[in-house]
Amino acid sequence: MSELIVENVSKSYDGRKIIKNISLTLHEGELVSILGVSGGGKTTLFNVISGLTEPDEGRVFLDGEDITGKPGRISYMLQKDLLLPYRTVEDNVALPLLLRGEKKKAAREQVRPYFEEFGLEGTQKQYPAQLSGGMRQRAALMRTYMFSQNVALLDEPFSALDTITKSSMHGWYLNIMEKIRMSTLFITHDIDEAILLSDRICLLTGRPGEITEEIVIREPKPRRKDFNLTEEFLNYKREILAALDR
Amino acid sequence: MRKRLQNITSAINTLAALAALLILWQIVCVMGIVPGFMLPSPVQVARAFAGDFPLLMSHLRVTLTEAFAGLFCGVAFGFVMAVLMDRFDRLYKAFYPLVVLTQTVPAVAVAPLLVLWFGYEMMPKIILIVITTFFPVTVGVLTGLRSADRDTMNLLRSMGAGSFQIFRYVKLPGAMGQFFSSLRISAAYSVVGAVISEWLGGFNGLGVYMTRVKQAFAFDKMFAVIFLISVISLLLMKLVDFIQKKCMPWEDAHES
Numbered sequence: 263m264s265e266l267i268v269e270n271v272s273k274s275y276d277g278r279k280i281i282k283n284i285s286l287t288l289h290e291g292e293l294v295s296i297l298g299v300s301g302g303g304k305t306t307l308f309n310v311i312s313g314l315t316e317p318d319e320g321r322v323f324l325d326g327e328d329i330t331g332k333p334g335r336i337s338y339m340l341q342k343d344l345l346l347p348y349r350t351v352e353d354n355v356a357l358p359l360l361l362r363g364e365k366k367k368a369a370r371e372q373v374r375p376y377f378e379e380f381g382l383e384g385t386q387k388q389y390p391a392q393l394s395g396g397m398r399q400r401a402a403l404m405r406t407y408m409f410s411q412n413v414a415l416l417d418e419p420f421s422a423l424d425t426i427t428k429s430s431m432h433g434w435y436l437n438i439m440e441k442i443r444m445s446t447l448f449i450t451h452d453i454d455e456a457i458l459l460s461d462r463i464c465l466l467t468g469r470p471g472e473i474t475e476e477i478v479i480r481e482p483k484p485r486r487k488d489f490n491l492t493e494e495f496l497n498y499k500r501e502i503l504a505a506l507d508r
Numbered sequence: 509m510r511k512r513l514q515n516i517t518s519a520i521n522t523l524a525a526l527a528a529l530l531i532l533w534q535i536v537c538v539m540g541i542v543p544g545f546m547l548p549s550p551v552q553v554a555r556a557f558a559g560d561f562p563l564l565m566s567h568l569r570v571t572l573t574e575a576f577a578g579l580f581c582g583v584a585f586g587f588v589m590a591v592l593m594d595r596f597d598r599l600y601k602a603f604y605p606l607v608v609l610t611q612t613v614p615a616v617a618v619a620p621l622l623v624l625w626f627g628y629e630m631m632p633k634i635i636l637i638v639i640t641t642f643f644p645v646t647v648g649v650l651t652g653l654r655s656a657d658r659d660t661m662n663l664l665r666s667m668g669a670g671s672f673q674i675f676r677y678v679k680l681p682g683a684m685g686q687f688f689s690s691l692r693i694s695a696a697y698s699v700v701g702a703v704i705s706e707w708l709g710g711f712n713g714l715g716v717y718m719t720r721v722k723q724a725f726a727f728d729k730m731f732a733v734i735f736l737i738s739v740i741s742l743l744l745m746k747l748v749d750f751i752q753k754k755c756m757p758w759e760d761a762h763e764s
């Protein structure tokens with residue numbers, strides 16, 4: 263677990279400013295959501311934080327070290343699951359270890375114990391095409407986790423799933439977060455999902471996108487199963503909708 | 509299971525069509541609609557095939573040796589070209605038009621030149637086969653490498669992968685399908701290429717056999733050798749299919 267600081271990041275594409283003066287801090291063990299509309303620059307922000315793209319301005323620090331423009335430091339789960347179709351599930355989740363130079367056998371050995379945790383028991387030798395949407399998402403999450411356990415960037419990990427699968431994934435996710443406690447930045451455009459999972463929610467609004475509001479969800483963790491049916495939950499939702507209207 | 513059944517049914521259909529064609533051909537010959545010396549009947553062809561079998565096999569060995577040697581070099585060369593052109597854009601711009609140009613020159617036109625330069629032995633034949641077989645591989649593999657998914661490459665970069673690792677884990681496996689499609693074409697070209705080069709000069713091989721039986725107006729033997737060449741090409745393509753299945757097990761994974 264680590265602390266991530268984003269300082270004053272701006273980024274333009276083709277002369278058009280996409281995100282402007284974004285600053286945020288992710289404390290150890292926190293889950294912070296970035297909530298915003300489609301095309302608002304959320305993925306652009308993650309590409310900068312992960313080091314895949316250089317920002318025009320601003321810096322990114324991991325535990326005090328400047329990692330601006332340096333990929334390979336924090337785990338990043340991109341908007342699609344991006345499982346490699348020609349590798350078995352086990353070899354997909356072991357990929358970060360192989361890239362680090364570990365031998366195939368040792369890498370498989372290391373990922374084995376996590377299959378049960380991630381609800382993928384028995385899929386080791388299958389190919390991604392044989393998995394359901396929810397399983398593919400869990401496999402992608404597991405791969406993200408295998409890369410590093412300190413900071414994870416998750417770009418809309420559940421948005422491609424149907425509502426029922428999504429809801430069961432939320433339950434599973436809250437549960438696993440209790441065990442693995444990664445500091446996590448989480449992109450979503452689903453307000454309920456943001457309230458349900460986050461410690462804090464940053465609203466990314468406008469063109470260019472800026473963080474205009476930060477809402478702290480004070481509900482203790484682990485969260486109750488029916489938290490999204492309570493009055494407090496609705497109050498948070500009202501607050502967010504009002505802020506988005508402004 | 510169902511797919512298997514479909515395969516068997518389609519194989520039966522093909523065999524039935526082939527049998528019908530052979531019977532029709534036999535009837536045409538027996539009734540004398542086409543003069544016998546121009547079109548031998550299937551039975552005569554089969555007899556010619558059986559009669560010359562040992563000779564055909566010894567010629568086949570030479571042809572296949574040339575074809576395999578040429579195919580191997582051509583595929584290796586084509587593959588390396590594709591990898592280099594994918595890696596270095598400047599090489600792509602410089603060489604791709606040249607590569608295409610080599611394909612506009614018909615093999616039959618180059619073969620006599622090659623014979624003049626390199627003699628009547630294996631060398632000119634292998635060179636001709638290399639020229640005809642490298643091209644599909646270069647184009648196929650290059651297309652495969654270039655169509656690698658950007659997001660997937662970004663994912664690997666975010667995990668700290670270098671360009672060689674991206675090649676090994678994303679680009680190369682992604683180009684396998686294209687590679688095998690090209691290999692199938694090249695395999696067929698290699699046999700035809702060997703035969704054509706033997707027509708134009710040589711002492712052994714199915715092409716030489718063909719020239720000889722042609723000069724003797726032995727149409728039945730002519731048909732026998734044509735039959736042998738197509739069967740060999742077909743078997744080679746099947747062999748490529750088989751290797752592809754072994755190398756790309758995930759292609760079959762959707763069924764179960």
Ligand SMILES: Nc1ncnc2c1ncn2[C@@H]1O[C@H](COP(=O)(O)OP(=O)(O)OP(=O)(O)O)[C@@H](O)[C@H]1O
Pocket residue numbers: 275276280298299300301302303304305306307341451
């Ligand atoms: N590499 C790029 N080159 C040029 N323009 C880009 C690039 N990446 C993103 N953009 C532009 O930046 C804008 C924001 O895109 P981005 O993907 O960050 O939005 P997003 O908030 O993640 O949207 P979504 O919720 O749909 O994923 C879009 O208009 C997009 O066209």
Ligand SMILES: [Mg+2]
Pocket residue numbers: 304305306341417
């Ligand atoms: Mg996005």
